[in-house]
Amino acid sequence: MLGKTYDSQVCSIARSLELVGERWSLLIIRDALFAGVTRFSDxxxxxxxxxxxxxxRLESFVASxxxxxxxxxxYVLTPKGHALAVALIALTEWGDEWASPIDPPILYRHAVCDGEVHAVAACETCGTVPAGEIGIRIGPGMPPEYLAARRGGSRATA
Structure with missing residues (x-):
C-alpha cells in the first residue's frame, strides 16, 4: 500500500501525485484553468x-x-500549472465515458476556432493510437540500481 509520499516509487506518475494527487488539488487547478478563478475566497x-x-494546497502549489x-x-497558474490542462482533459474524458451516468457536462473547445479539443495518445510516427497498443520501455531516467534490483528478482513497480 502506498503511504502519503511516494519516495520509493521510480515513476513519474508517483512524482506527479506528490504535487497534485490530493483529492482537492485537481479541482483547485480545474477552477483556475477553466473557470479563471484566482482569488482565495472564490x-x-x-x-x-x-x-x-x-x-x-495553494501554498504547496506555490512552493512547487x-x-x-x-x-x-x-493565486495564478504558472506555465507549469497550465501544462496540467491536457491531464485534466484526459481525466474528464475518462470520467465522461466510465464514471458518469449522464452526457458530458463540459465540452472542451479551442478558443480560436471553437473546434472540439480532446486528449489523445499520439505516436510520433503513426498519429493517434488506441490505449491497448501503448507499451513501455525503460527510459534514460531509470536509476541503474533499480534495474539491477529487478534483474535480481525484485518485483518493484516502475
Missing amino acids: FQHNLGIATNVLTS GIMDRRGAAE
Missing part, C-alpha cells in the same frame, strides 16, 4: 473546501511552482 466558495485545507501568489489572496 476557490473556497466554489469548492466548499475548508480554509485550512485550501491554504495548504504550479502557481504564483499575487498580493494577499490571489
Whole structure:
C-alpha cells in the first residue's frame, strides 16, 4: 500500500501525485484553468473546501511552482500549472465515458476556432493510437540500481 509520499516509487506518475494527487488539488487547478478563478475566497466558495485545507494546497502549489501568489489572496497558474490542462482533459474524458451516468457536462473547445479539443495518445510516427497498443520501455531516467534490483528478482513497480 502506498503511504502519503511516494519516495520509493521510480515513476513519474508517483512524482506527479506528490504535487497534485490530493483529492482537492485537481479541482483547485480545474477552477483556475477553466473557470479563471484566482482569488482565495472564490476557490473556497466554489469548492466548499475548508480554509485550512485550501491554504495548504495553494501554498504547496506555490512552493512547487504550479502557481504564483499575487498580493494577499490571489493565486495564478504558472506555465507549469497550465501544462496540467491536457491531464485534466484526459481525466474528464475518462470520467465522461466510465464514471458518469449522464452526457458530458463540459465540452472542451479551442478558443480560436471553437473546434472540439480532446486528449489523445499520439505516436510520433503513426498519429493517434488506441490505449491497448501503448507499451513501455525503460527510459534514460531509470536509476541503474533499480534495474539491477529487478534483474535480481525484485518485483518493484516502475
